[in-house]
Amino acid sequence: MTRTTPPVPSRSDAVRNRRLLLDAASRAFAEHGVEVSIGEIAQWAGVGKGTVFRHFSSKADLLAAIMLGMLDELEGTATALLEADDPGGALRDFMAAGVEIFVRDRAFCEVVGRPSLQSEQVREAIHRLGDVAERLTSRARDQGAVRPDVTGTDVVLLLSGIQHTAAPLLVTEPLAWRRYLELALDGITAGDRRPLPYPPPRRLPLTSPDPDPDRDR
Amino acid sequence: MTRTTPPVPSRSDAVRNRRLLLDAASRAFAEHGVEVSIGEIAQWAGVGKGTVFRHFSSKADLLAAIMLGMLDELEGTATALLEADDPGGALRDFMAAGVEIFVRDRAFCEVVGRPSLQSEQVREAIHRLGDVAERLTSRARDQGAVRPDVTGTDVVLLLSGIQHTAAPLLVTEPLAWRRYLELALDGITAGDRRPLPYPPPRRLPLTSPDPDPDRDR
DNA sequence: CGTTAATCGGACCATGTGGTCACCTTAGGT
């Protein structure tokens, strides 16, 4: 049974350290992925290792806090775009925002791509994001900007796919993802094409998705 | 200085164990990714841990041996497809074969996606694969099956992207990748579209590509 | 057979990790 994470503290030094920790961890996870050690994060933040565990009950907990923040932010962007005049453009903007987060944050890619790293809350956040994406997509579909057999689930899945397509070029061409975003957009644009095979599930299989391939280790 | 890997042995038991080891490692890497421990692989193969290091000087070496095998096989398929009558179909077949390998093998995805895991030989093999893909693509382009601004590099990169798009569905819909392969194909098919932004490098940046984000740990 | 060199295997080592804890420091109310 994992101890639960303490609430946001009140003492000034604690508040400050929590902030430092969150910032350091964000950068560390973004740059090096989920594998960075707690020790390094503590060092980056300029605090002792023990302090990390005073603020977050486990490494997974710290990671979840940060991932939740990013997911919520993206959901906010998506929700705002629901009000846009041009549904096609809104969908494109959402996808651009999404891919950009993936590109910027290595841990984000890893967490989204491996359910065993997702806390319940993270799963719920991804699910909510999927719902908004669905509405965004359906608007674009109704307007005729997107082919009829493409769903919001497709769109969300494509985010990760696009980033991984461009990943090997990250160092030499940090903006190459735009090229592949365009390619994907050309793929989902309406036109006379054979319908896609293998219809995707209505929603991401996120609630209890995986006989995780790591469990038996 | 790493000790170099011994040549294929001659004694019957050694040959057998080497085979057993290669098989076990293939399956282990495919299913669990590069993180499986040598100990587990040895157990799966039914040999002692020491035996692993007698046959392969390091874990990286064992991994490289297996990855090389897969890359060579894919290159063979691609080369054979160069002779096909229908260039467009050949390209599609190549992509299908490629994505299928990615889908089947977790370690393959990881190695291709993280240059720090690639040995010199693996990098060369990937490079050779890129060359064949380039020729495959250029044939399809000349025939008008593929838009003029798509290169072989794009095609290779898309392989990984497609697999990652479908990854979250692997358990529920193991064949979902076909849907996203089709989507990608629709994206690279000729048609009147604005040219893609951010032209890709002529070749994959594989020779010495990355200030690897793990090196400073 | 008997010899011998190749092979096997598991105890062993160095290293790195997440997480704990008992002790010291300090913020902040009085």
Add this chain to the structure above:
DNA sequence: ACCTAAGGTGACCACATGGTCCGATTAACG
């Protein structure tokens, strides 16, 4: 100024992993 509880910390623990090594085993040849 003082008291106290919240907060900070780094030595410490348990555990896992890649890799080494040397005594025991065995294939293969004469």
